[in-house]
Amino acid sequence: MAIIQTYSLMKFMASLLIIVFVFFLKAPSIGAQGPPSPGYSPSSRVSTVGFDQGFRNLWGLQHQRLDQTQLTIWLDSSSGSGFKSLQLYRSGYFGAAMKLQPGYTAGVITSLYLSNNEEHPGNHDEIDIEFLGTTPDKPYTLQTNVYIRGSGDANIIGREMKFHLWFDPTQDFHNYAMIWNPNEIIFFVDDVPIRRYPRKSDDTFPIRPLWVYGSIWDASSWATEEGKYKADYTYQPFIGKYKNFKLGGCTADGSASCRPPSASPSGLVGLSQEQRSAMEWVQRNYLVYNYCSDPKRDHAQTPEC
Secondary structure, X not given: OHHHHHXXXXXXXXXXXXXXXXXXXXXXXXXXXXXXXXXXXXXXXXXXXXXXXXXEEEEXXXXXXXXXXXXXXXXXXXXXXXXXXXXXXXXXXXXXXXXXXXXXXXXXXXXXXXXXXXXXXOOEEEEEEEEEXXXXXXXXXXXXXXXXXXXXXXXXXXXXXXXOOOOOOOOOOEEEEEEEOOOEEEEEEOOEEEEEEEOOOHHHOOOOOEEEEEEXXXXXXXXXXXXXXXXXHHHOOEEEEEEEEEEEEEEOOXXXXXXXXXXXXXXXXXXXXXXXXXXHHHHHHHEEEEHHHOOOOOOOXXXXX
């Protein structure tokens, strides 16, 4: 009897050890839970504005719905939709909380960006946050981009950095934002800086005033794995949701003494050590493309690299 009990106990302990081993094998590391705290929240310094206070519909009015504080825009086979800020800005903090559609969204772009294309067609500046649609087995890609004088013509020079995220952007709203001032552009996700683009020369930095836009549209030719997967309208409508709009900027016709919100707690150019550590963590773990590291690019056109 004692032998049987001992054997049963050994089997139980072996099974327990296997379960513990599998748990630790599959469990994510502590770092995979999310980035270290940046220690500062630039968004807390900028008031939320209602959609009607800061924006208007630009196109696809029938594909846009405002429910109290939440804006929903959608794309189907007939049209997408876009909106534009009421004011033109020369610097500032610009952001919104966004929630994306799950499932098959290949070919679809859901965006928040700054641009002056309407004033300078073919020779415009742009600062982008773009979600590139995907297939159900792969995560969304968040693309950040900067264009300076000349995108949209034969001399398109994008400055793309692409990221996956440490969460599923279809499950809840998350805050996405850009700070653009005369010295730098910084992109944020939930107040975590993911990219800093410093001004190194006038030729590599947008300095003309910009409007704020958001949109959802069909970019099948390039959005998902360089156009491998197209928008499939059997899955329509494709929906993007926005709320918590923030426009903390200096308008183009405002006072010259206006100063935009700072990215760092010091109020100076650049990021704090905590912010830099958080950004480095994101880039180390979730950066999937950097134009400066692309051997196929002509880096004579991107001297900031």
